Amino acid sequence: MSNINNPKTKSYPGSSVVEQKGWFAAHKWLIARRVSQAIFIAVFFIGPLTGFWLVKGTLASSITFDVLPLSDPFIFLQSLISGHVMEQSGLIGALIVTVIYFLLGGRIFCSWVCPINAISDTATWLRRKLGWAKTGIRLRRKTALWVMVGVLVTSGITGTIAWEFINPVTMLHRSIVFGGFASFGLAWAVLAGLFLVELVGGDRVWCSKLCPVGALYGLLGRFSLMKVSASKRAACNDCMDCYAVCPEAHVISPALKGEKDNRGPVILSGDCTNCARCMDVCSEDVFKFSLRNRNNLDDVRPSDETTGNSTSRAA
Amino acid sequence: MTQKHTDHKKISRRDLLGNTAKVGCGVGLFSLTLSSLVHEAQGKLPADAIRPPGAIAEDDFLSACVRCGLCVRDCPYDTLDLAEIGSTSVTGTPFFNARTIPCEMCDEIWCVVACPTGALDKSLTNIDDAKMGVAVLVGHESCLNYLGLRCDVCYRVCPLMDEAISLERSANLRTGKHAIFIPTVHSDKCTGCGKCEQSCVLEEAAIKVLPERMALGQMGAHYRLGWEEKRKHGGSLIQGQGIYDLPDRGYAPSTTEGVLAPSGFPEKTATGGYKGFKP
Numbered sequence: 039m040s041n042i043n044n045p046k047t048k049s050y051p052g053s054s055v056v057e058q059k060g061w062f063a064a065h066k067w068l069i070a071r072r073v074s075q076a077i078f079i080a081v082f083f084i085g086p087l088t089g090f091w092l093v094k095g096t097l098a099s100s101i102t103f104d105v106l107p108l109s110d111p112f113i114f115l116q117s118l119i120s121g122h123v124m125e126q127s128g129l130i131g132a133l134i135v136t137v138i139y140f141l142l143g144g145r146i147f148c149s150w151v152c153p154i155n156a157i158s159d160t161a162t163w164l165r166r167k168l169g170w171a172k173t174g175i176r177l178r179r180k181t182a183l184w185v186m187v188g189v190l191v192t193s194g195i196t197g198t199i200a201w202e203f204i205n206p207v208t209m210l211h212r213s214i215v216f217g218g219f220a221s222f223g224l225a226w227a228v229l230a231g232l233f234l235v236e237l238v239g240g241d242r243v244w245c246s247k248l249c250p251v252g253a254l255y256g257l258l259g260r261f262s263l264m265k266v267s268a269s270k271r272a273a274c275n276d277c278m279d280c281y282a283v284c285p286e287a288h289v290i291s292p293a294l295k296g297e298k299d300n301r302g303p304v305i306l307s308g309d310c311t312n313c314a315r316c317m318d319v320c321s322e323d324v325f326k327f328s329l330r331n332r333n334n335l336d337d338v339r340p341s342d343e344t345t346g347n348s349t350s351r352a353a
Numbered sequence: 354m355t356q357k358h359t360d361h362k363k364i365s366r367r368d369l370l371g372n373t374a375k376v377g378c379g380v381g382l383f384s385l386t387l388s389s390l391v392h393e394a395q396g397k398l399p400a401d402a403i404r405p406p407g408a409i410a411e412d413d414f415l416s417a418c419v420r421c422g423l424c425v426r427d428c429p430y431d432t433l434d435l436a437e438i439g440s441t442s443v444t445g446t447p448f449f450n451a452r453t454i455p456c457e458m459c460d461e462i463w464c465v466v467a468c469p470t471g472a473l474d475k476s477l478t479n480i481d482d483a484k485m486g487v488a489v490l491v492g493h494e495s496c497l498n499y500l501g502l503r504c505d506v507c508y509r510v511c512p513l514m515d516e517a518i519s520l521e522r523s524a525n526l527r528t529g530k531h532a533i534f535i536p537t538v539h540s541d542k543c544t545g546c547g548k549c550e551q552s553c554v555l556e557e558a559a560i561k562v563l564p565e566r567m568a569l570g571q572m573g574a575h576y577r578l579g580w581e582e583k584r585k586h587g588g589s590l591i592q593g594q595g596i597y598d599l600p601d602r603g604y605a606p607s608t609t610e611g612v613l614a615p616s617g618f619p620e621k622t623a624t625g626g627y628k629g630f631k632p
Contacts (some may be wrong), residue, residue, distance in 0.1 A: 085426070099421035099469050107469055113419045117470065120416035127469035128419070184376055188383035195384065196391045198415040202445065203391050208420065209438055212445055216422055216435050224438040 051282035052319030067314035074150045082215040097151070097211045098202070099131060107131035110208075111139075112186075112254045116193040116201060136258070142312070144259025148245060148252050149285075149313035153214070154207050154232060158245045161236035162285070174240030177247040179288075179309060183257075186250035201250060206232055242285055246309070259308030266310060266317075267328035268294040268303045274324050280316035290316070294324070302333030399441045400563050402448035403545060405433055406456060406483035407465040407473040411564075417472035420445030424464035424473060430457045433464060451547025451562040456485060458512050458546050481513065486545030487568035488518070488538045492559025499559075501525045501533050507549035507560045508536050517542040518549065536560065540569055 055064035062069075082100070085091040093102045099109040109124070109131030117124055124132070139147060149155055165171050192200040202208060206228045213225030235244050245252060268274070271294050280294070281287045289307035296302065317325045398411060405424050408414055424447050425433040432454045436442035447464075449456065458480045465473040477483060488507075490496060497504035498520070511518045518536050525531040536549075538560075547562040562568075582590060620628045 091426070094426045094467075095421040095423045095469075098419040099423065101423060101467075101469070109419065109421075109469060117416060117419065122413065122416040122471070124417070125469060125471040125475065128471070131469060184380050185383060188380045188387065191380065192384045192387040192391065193416075196388050196395075197412060198391050198395065199417075199419065200387055200391050202420055203394050203443070204387070209444065212420065212422065212435060213438065216425070217437060228438065 051279040054277065054279075054321040055319055058321055064318055067318045071150055071313060072156065075153060075156055078151050079153060079211070079214055082211075086215075096208060096215055098208050099128060101127075101131075106134070108135050110251075111136045112251050113199055113202065115254070116190060116199045119190050120193045120197045120199060139255055139258050139262065141263050143262045143264045143310070144255035144257065144308055145252055145311040146264075147255050148249075149311035152207060152251075153211055154245065154249075157229065157233050158236045158242060159285075161233050162242055164237060165241065170238070171241060174238060174243060176240060177243060179247060181247045182249055182253035185248055186253040189250045205251070207249070207251060246286060256308040259310065260306075261330075262308075263330055264312065265328055265330050266293075266305045266312060266314065266325055267332065268305065268324050269326055269328060269332075270322065270324045271295075271297065271303050273322040275322055277321070279319040279321075280325070283315045283319050285313060285315075286310055297335075300335065302335060304328060304330060304333040306330070306333070394443050398443060398448075398564075400567055401450055401452070401561070402436070402442045403451055403456075403486050403547065403562055403564070405447055405449070405464045405473055406458075406462055406480060406485055406544070407468075407475070407477035408485070409472060409474055414446075414472055415443065417470050418446055419470055419472075420447075421469065422447065423467040423469060427463040427467035429459065429463060430454060432456050449547070451486075451545075451550040452558055453551070455547030455551045455562075456483075456544075458483070458544065481542075481544065483544040483546070484565065485547075486562040486564050487540045487543050488545065488547070488549050488560050488562050489568045490536055490538065490560045492555065492557070495555055495557075496536070496559040497554070498534050498536055501527060501531055503534065504554060505534065505536070506552050506554055510548045510552045512546060512548060513542050513544070517544070540565075 052064045078097075081093040081102075082096065085094060091104070093100050094104075095101055097110060098113055099107070101107050107127045107130055109128045111132045114124060114128065114132035117128075123129075165173075189201045209228050210225055210232075213228075217225065232244060236242065240247070268290070274294060280290055284290055286307070286309040289305050289310045292299075292301055292307070293303050293305045312327075314325075314327070317323075395412075395415060404411070404414065405428075409417060420435065422435050422445075425435055432449045433447045434449065436444050436446050436448060438444050442448055460480060462477060462480050462483075465475060465477055467473075468475075490499075490507075493499050505520065508514060508518045508520055516539065518538055520534040521537045522532050522534055525533045545562045545565075549560045550558045550562050553560050622628050
């Protein structure tokens with residue numbers, strides 16, 4: 039999958055952007071995401087380290103500045119199905135989080151908040167480096183959805199918040215925030231296990247195909263407001279770099295190449311994590327954040343070429 | 354609408370039913386596996402892991418506790434901890450070990466206030482009503498008071514002295530002239546805070562806080578204590594009916610003729626038994 043516009047010998051996804059605008063510009067969203075992921079761990083750390091309690095709790099449920107409650111909607115749902123109605127604080131917290139992800143995009147949790155994302159990205163990067171990209175088990179994308187249903191069924195049967203017995207994401211976050219790395223214990227094993235699953239198990243087999251938390255946010259993402267739009271798709275030069283870096287590459291085509299089917303430029307799939315890596319690597323600045331409803335053919339921004347040109351490109 | 358899908362593949366009814374069955378079976382298999390994992394973990398709570406005050410019954414607790422640790426953070430005495438992965442308790446849930454740091458029974462009950470889900474019941478407003486567990490004097494052979502000494506430490510540190518733990522006096526048969534003061538826990542008052550366990554002077558505490566399920570015996574629901582029933586009734590329940598004459602067992606009284614031998618003992622039968630004996 040080489041960059042066809044780049045005759046240089048060594049080419050990788052985003053290399054043309056690196057050449058044109060520098061390394062930083064080609065990685066700005068990636069860096070922002072890593073910073074964001076670090077912040078979501080760090081804010082929980084400030085309290086125990088300094089005594090100034092910015093955020094208390096974990097990703098499961100937290101309270102910011104002693105006033106703003108935030109709770110995981112998936113955990114809330116399991117608790118409800120297992121026969122427990124949460125108190126006001128937990129209820130409001132789950133509602134706020136749901137609203138936030140409705141506004142910002144469901145699976146934006148996966149790419150900007152979840153501590154596993156960096157592990158998954160590293161494993162996937164290594165898979166590509168080692169030429170293992172096509173190895174491992176192949177699961178349907180819907181599998182995560184059925185895992186989610188299975189978790190909810192189990193919660194109902196056992197009367198417990200079932201996923202929390204094995205959820206490696208909250209386990210890891212809890213161990214970091216409460217145990218610190220010194221008494222990290224088996225959390226290292228969880229971390230290593232997840233890394234290995236992502237490395238040899240299959241392509242993003244955990245994050246895309248199994249994790250029920252991502253599946254729920256994916257459902258929310260089908261209706262969420264903020265979306266990535268291939269708004270300058272007319273300028274696309276088919277370098278395929280966005281496909282190479284996208285963790286859910288199947289979401290791109292309907293928007294980027296949707297013109298012939300009279301589809302709008304917005305990536306509507308709930309699978310898209312709003313990670314913005316496509317914006318990083320695109321030398322033609324095709325992608326930008328947009329709203330779900332700005333999806334008419336007229337919303338396609340005229341590129342430097344005229345609108346008429348885009349039809350000639352398609353021909 | 355521009356993004357309307359028009360190229361849906363035709364799916365036959367057979368395929369649809371087959372796929373639905375397959376998905377159903379897959380979900381079922383997953384649920385079974387996860388259920389068994391949950392069941393295995395559920396019963397793990399060890400006796401020395403005490404839940405915070407106000408914790409609802411353990412089965413309900415696992416449907417309510419999201420393992421966020423807000424109770425742990427808000428405890429001013431660092432009493433609480435979240436169970437680590439692979440530890441003996443259910444991972445991520447809050448507990449304390451009474452021997453290490455007991456519950457200080459603060460009036461504000463910060464942990465309960467902090468709980469966002471109701472796993473710690475907000476209706477607990479007076480910490481004296483808490484039921485974290487019950488202290489049990491398990492070490493009858495090592496407790497200094499049992500040996501006739503006056504240690505009394507558990508009794509004195511108890512936040513509900515003379516209510517939750519009292520000293521019951523009995524005779525010291527070893528010396529023949531001293532008293533033994535036995536620390537006695539009253540389960541209706543004991544909150545299970547664990548101050549007694551923490552302060553027990555022995556190497557291994559002779560008094561330990563245990564979950565109620567392990568600490569208390571329970572009579573059958575149909576059991577009645579005659580004296581209690583009498584007190585509730587305000588007098589004898591069989592008043593005016595005379596004393597019941599229950600049917601006699603054993604040797605029949607002398608009213609039966611010819612049963613008693615002249616010696617006063619029952620007459621022997623031919624087979625070696627006694628005449629008139631009713632089992």
